[in-house]
Amino acid sequence: MAVTLKEVAERAGVSRSAVSRTFTDGASVSDKMRRKVEKAAKDLGYSPNALASSLTTGRTKLIGLVSNNFHNPIFLEVFDLFTRGLQDRGLRPLLVNLTDETDPENSVRMLRQYSVDGVVVASSTLPPEFAKAFRDAGVPVVHSFGRASSAPQVHVVGIDNVECGRMAARELVRRGYTHVGFMGGPEGASSTQDRYSGFMTEMSAHPDIKASHSFADAYSFDAGRREMLRLLKNGPAQAYFCGDDVLSIGALSAIDDSGLSCPDNIGIIGLNDMEMAQWENIDLTTIHQPIRQIVTSSIELMVAMLDDPERYPETRIFPCSIVERGTLKPGI
Amino acid sequence: MAVTLKEVAERAGVSRSAVSRTFTDGASVSDKMRRKVEKAAKDLGYSPNALASSLTTGRTKLIGLVSNNFHNPIFLEVFDLFTRGLQDRGLRPLLVNLTDETDPENSVRMLRQYSVDGVVVASSTLPPEFAKAFRDAGVPVVHSFGRASSAPQVHVVGIDNVECGRMAARELVRRGYTHVGFMGGPEGASSTQDRYSGFMTEMSAHPDIKASHSFADAYSFDAGRREMLRLLKNGPAQAYFCGDDVLSIGALSAIDDSGLSCPDNIGIIGLNDMEMAQWENIDLTTIHQPIRQIVTSSIELMVAMLDDPERYPETRIFPCSIVERGTLKPGI
DNA sequence: ACGCATTTTGCAACCGGTTGCAAAATTGCA
DNA sequence: TGCAATTTTGCAACCGGTTGCAAAATGCGT
Structure with a gap:
């Protein structure tokens, strides 16, 4: 042939x-x-034949790109950046979709069969056991958008979700809201938990302000819409920190449908600063997450690990910042 | 190890x-x-070790998943469906991002080095030369969302874009518009050309109706927004057929920003029926493209090709239908 | 032209599997 | 129990490359 x-x-x-x-x-x-x-x-x-040579060299230049988030448009950009970044370095992404997968062993076996040189876990909702399982299998792992930890077991590149929760809370306080809400993504995800915990920690310093919380099923437009419709029915807070822009935009659509308006009736602050957030008719105030930097840094880290697999696990955290647009009232 | x-x-x-x-x-x-x-x-x-065994069996179970569209959220769903579908059949997608790639030879070399068993080209904008180049290299190819052809050189699974253009035109005529526009995606893409040609063919049967056209740079929200803003400045038509829902939604946002309203001032009909199209605050009238069926059928075809690489090229076309929502005036 | 150091080349074993073939083991049946 | 038919097993060659080692070739200084 x-x-x-x-x-x-x-x-x-x-x-x-x-x-x-x-x-x-x-x-x-x-x-x-x-x-x-x-x-x-x-x-x-x-x-x-790259595969034949991998037999003797022990390197396939294959990198497992593992994710379970195929509903948040931000991840299309993430995949774009990862695939191009890896390709530019002569590495090939083997895409693994872990939606509905609960047993890390399956994926470990699969990735080992293809003797990938490394694994990038790109997800904020995948339980950390997956990244750990890959590491235990002796494969270099970088968990992008993973949970920051002071004693990391695998390399993590991402943001400080607790601090983001805090920032959002501080911003809502500063704007003078007296009843605020946290509308998170899936309750089990570490990103949700951390944003929640940061938010509530900050709010606990303000006992005069009422703080409620709830969770959407997924990081998707629809989940955000559904959750906000539910909240609107049961007497909503004055402003919400939504755990992600897709949730925020879904929520805005729900607010709009209900004949209410933002920020006049309800304020929203999101997280991610996705492309759509800056559309004039959305104009979402949000916390900017530096996606591009996270991906670039993840790839650099992966490349470094390929040279030195024993490299000591590190956590790389990138700062986020609030982008003020039009979905919160001006404040005091 | x-x-x-x-x-x-x-x-x-x-x-x-x-x-x-x-x-x-x-x-x-x-x-x-x-x-x-x-x-x-x-x-x-x-x-x-799957790679070692591939040496003797000649099968890697690796499928190149080739695309260049990482800005249209619909493709996140496409990737989701492809990766899961392939995985379910024991095949592994090797993701190849062809954004900015102009020379098919490069990608051919790359895919050959990894001796993929087959290639799925998932793109409506990639020139057909890419699919051909893969086929010429002796690799089974399925071009999903590709151009229908009466003498196909490679397997194509998709929709009849010419007919979609016609349908849109007929619908606008039926609604009684007297000045209509075609707002396409990138001018070079076969999907754009076909939709354009169908649209114009149908309109040529109605010389009393004025028909204009223009093209956005890409299939993305932003491109749709920009193009509609430009059109609004120069005296727009009464209704537009936008080459894709992302363009439509971008256009709607532009219309909204300009203080106009849809369908009162301007009508829009899209193509794809993406998730967002059904949101109450968007409520886009559009032509439904059966994404799921296209992907499923593409995978089935690929699996069949793996058994019989000499299989005679076929074209599989799935019917589209108009989903009536609220962005066109009621009609006569 | 010679001897020595250095570079280039080929041999053969190996990477982790598969597979045709013949030998060994098992089975079925009288 | 004996023997042929059948199944199971191991040997050895092979898939498409890489690489340590020694032999061959080249370069250099005199």
């Missing part, structure tokens, strides 16, 4: 090692030899 | 072939043998 190294060697009248060496950089080949081989290779349309 | 077949064989006290056979279905192994081997394998935590 495909042209093999052996055929190239025969046509060039040289040994197989010679051919192998011309395609391995750092190997010693004379110019004459190189020219001969390259000629033969071109004539035959040869390109080396 | 990883446990190998040889180690399992030694521990179980059997030959390497025996171990190989227990992990290959269809091979003949006695129950006693199988038990011995499985015990040893479990003790050692062995899982076979």
Whole structure:
């Protein structure tokens, strides 16, 4: 089927090692030899079999790109950045969709069968057991958008979700709201828990302000819509910190449908600063999450791990900042 | 590093072939043998190296999932469906991002190096040369969301874009608009061209109705917004067929910003029927594209090709239908 | 032209599996 | 129990590459 190294060697009248060496950089080949081989290779349309070579080198240049979030448009950008970033470094993303997968062992087995050189877990909702399971299998792991920890077991790149919760709370206080709400994503996700905990910690310093909370089923527009419709029915707070922009935008749509308006009747602050957040008709006040930096840094970290798999686990946290737009009342 | 077949064989006290056979279905192994081997394998935590076996079997179970559209949220769903569908059949998607890639040869080389068993091109904007190049390299190819053709060179699964253009035009005529517009996606994309051509063909039967056209830079919210803002400045038509829902929603946002309203001042009909289209505050009249069926059918076709690579190229077209919501005036 | 150091080349073993073939073990039946 | 038919097993070669090692070739100084 495909042209093999052996055929190239025969046509060039040289040994197989010679051919192998011309395609391995750092190997010693004379110019004459190189020219001969390259000629033969071109004539035959040869390109080396990366998988076969991985057998002896132990490197496949395959990186497992593992996620379970296929409903938040922000992840389309995340995939875009990851795939391009990895490709630029000669690495190939093997996409693994863990939606509905509950047993880390399955995915570990799968990734091991394909002997990936490393795994990037790109998800804020996947339980940390998955990243741990990969690490335990001896595969370099970077958990992007994962939970910050003072004693990290795997490399984590992301934001300080607790601090984001705080920031949002402080902002709502500053704006003079006296009844605020936290509308989180899926309750089990660490990102939700951390944002919640930061939010509530800050609010506990303001006993005069009423703080309520609830959780949407998923980080998706629809979940946000549904949850806000429910809240509106049961007497909503004056302003909400939504655990993600998709939730916020879903919530805005619910507010709109109910004949209410934002920020006049209800304030909203989101998190992510996705593209849509800046549309004039949405104009969402939100906390900016530096997606691009997180992805870039994750890839750099992964590349570093490939060189030194024993590298000591680190946590890289990027600062977030509030982007003021039009979904909160001006404040005092 | 990883446990190998040889180690399992030694521990179980059997030959390497025996171990190989227990992990290959269809091979003949006695129950006693199988038990011995499985015990040893479990003790050692062995899982076979799929890449090594691919050397002799010639199958990697790797499928190249090639796309260049990482801005249209509909594609997040497409990726979700593809990855899950492929995984369910024991196939692994190798994601290839062709944004900014112009030379098919590069991607061909890359996919060949990883000896993928097949390639799914999931894009409505990628030039057909890419799919052809893969086919010429001897790799089974399915082009999903590709251009229908009466003499297909590769397998194509998608919709009849010309007919969609027609449908949209007919609908606008039926509603009594006397000046209509086509607002397409990127001008070079075959999907855009076909939708345009269908639209204009139909309109040419109505010389009394004025028909104009223009193109957005990309299939993205922002491009739709920008294009509609431009149109609004230069005296817009009464209603537009937008080449995709993201364009439509971007356009709606532009209309909203300009203090106009839809459908009172301007009508919009989209294409895709993405999740957001049904939100009450968007309520987009649109042409439904059966994404799920297209993906499912593409995967089935790919699986069939793996069995019979010489299979004669076919084109699978799924019907679309108009979903009436609230962005067109009621009509006569 | 010679001897020595350095570079280039080929041999052969190996990576982790699969598989055709023949030998060994098991089965069925008289 | 004996023997042929059938099943199970192991040997060894192979898939498409890489690499340590020693032999061959080259370069250099005199």
